[in-house]
Amino acid sequence: MLKVAIVGAAGRMGRTLVEAVHQNNSTMCVSVATVLADDPALGVDIGLLSVGAALGVKTVVGLDHQGADFDVLVDFTSPEATMDHLAYCRANNKAMVIGTTGLSNDQQQSLQAAAADIPILFAPNMSVGVNLCLKLLEDAARVLGDDVDIEITEAHHRFKKDAPSGTALKMGSVIAETLGRDLEECAVYGREGASEERDRKTIGFSTIRAGDIVGDHTVTFASLGERVEITHKASSRMTFASGAVRGAQWIVAQENGLYSMRDVLEL
Ligand code: NAD
Numbered sequence: 001m002l003k004v005a006i007v008g009a010a011g012r013m014g015r016t017l018v019e020a021v022h023q024n025n026s027t028m029c030v031s032v033a034t035v036l037a038d039d040p041a042l043g044v045d046i047g048l049l050s051v052g053a054a055l056g057v058k059t060v061v062g063l064d065h066q067g068a069d070f071d072v073l074v075d076f077t078s079p080e081a082t083m084d085h086l087a088y089c090r091a092n093n094k095a096m097v098i099g100t101t102g103l104s105n106d107q108q109q110s111l112q113a114a115a116a117d118i119p120i121l122f123a124p125n126m127s128v129g130v131n132l133c134l135k136l137l138e139d140a141a142r143v144l145g146d147d148v149d150i151e152i153t154e155a156h157h158r159f160k161k162d163a164p165s166g167t168a169l170k171m172g173s174v175i176a177e178t179l180g181r182d183l184e185e186c187a188v189y190g191r192e193g194a195s196e197e198r199d200r201k202t203i204g205f206s207t208i209r210a211g212d213i214v215g216d217h218t219v220t221f222a223s224l225g226e227r228v229e230i231t232h233k234a235s236s237r238m239t240f241a242s243g244a245v246r247g248a249q250w251i252v253a254q255e256n257g258l259y260s261m262r263d264v265l266e267l
Contacts, residue, residue: 002028004248005070005094007085009033009059010041010049012159013076013099013237018050020241028249031070035059063088072097072248076240078161079103083110090114095251097244098122101166115258121251123261124166126243130217131261133232134174140221140228141178148221148228149198150175155208155216163207164189167217172203175219 004021008014014033021030033046039059047055063073063085075085076099089096098111101124111122125131141150154168169183176183181201188202198204215234220227234240243261250264 002072002249002252003031003070004028005032005034005063005068005073006030006046007034007063007073007075008077008081009046010035010039010044011076013240015050016237016241017074017076017244018046018055020238020245022047022051022055024245024249028245030055030057032063032068033057033059034062037061070094072252074244074248075100076244079107083107086110086114086120090117093118095119095248095254096121097247097251099124099126099240099244102162103166112258115256117256119251119254119256119259121247121259121261121264123243123247124170125215125240126247126261127232127234127239128243128265129234129239130167130232131243131265131267133217133219133230134171134262135267136230137171137174137219138178140219140230141175144221144223144228145179146200148223149200149204150202151204151206151220151222153206153208153216153218153220155210155213157212157214158209160209163209164205165207165215165217167215168205168207171217171219172205175203 006014006017018030021028030046035041041049041059043058045054046057047053072095073085073089074097075082079102082098082100111120152168152171154165156165173183186202188204218229218231220229247264
């Protein structure tokens, strides 16, 4: 039985992750679930937060307590919290699945460094469909090349804190890499006040934050006469949680290193 620690268990993704692990309860279970000290869900049985029936595991604060017994930690929290969890897992030799987005370059380098000591799966989007789209985007960029204008539009719910989304940035970096461009140099995040025509070699990003949108991404490759659009729409957080659970089962069998969802899915 694979023992899973879910940090941020009362969050939107945390609750869905508990449900996803429970759906696989013949092979895995949640053995530890953490929340912040001021969370009203502290001390509550995780099953009551997610699946509507007690599962016998109550939420706690932090991992430094007796009984923090787990094989893999799944983290969908905030960049700062993820760095704390990374230090804990590195010191205690535990595998990690990280879905938190908005990590800075320095924080991503910390993942790379820790991956020398533990296996880490890091993906800004755990859905199978988005990871397939990343592959399709590579093909589209290769075929359409510098002849087209490339624009990435994303929409998420009103509570999302980082922008553009980690998925949109990942899409941009896959396209930029395929075309031999540096995303940091070619990305355009806003055009207010611009007074020049579009530079063909830029990649534009547009962000919508509204209501309860789970996550939409469209990449447009447009020339004069036609355009190709690759779109992914998530309608349930379970799509990300199922990917994370699949990733958790996979990462515990890997050597130390930093892996992506494309490794898990063999894309
Ligand atoms: P959320 O705000 O609903 O949940 C985050 C939870 O983490 C909160 O309950 C918060 O109290 C808790 N938390 C923060 N620090 C903590 C700590 N030190 N210990 C314990 N709990 C802590 O947010 P969400 O919508 O669930 O998203 C969380 C993250 O996951 C975001 O970065 C989001 O962009 C990302 N995300 C990734 C994917 C993916 O597929 N990779 C999918 C959806 C969301």
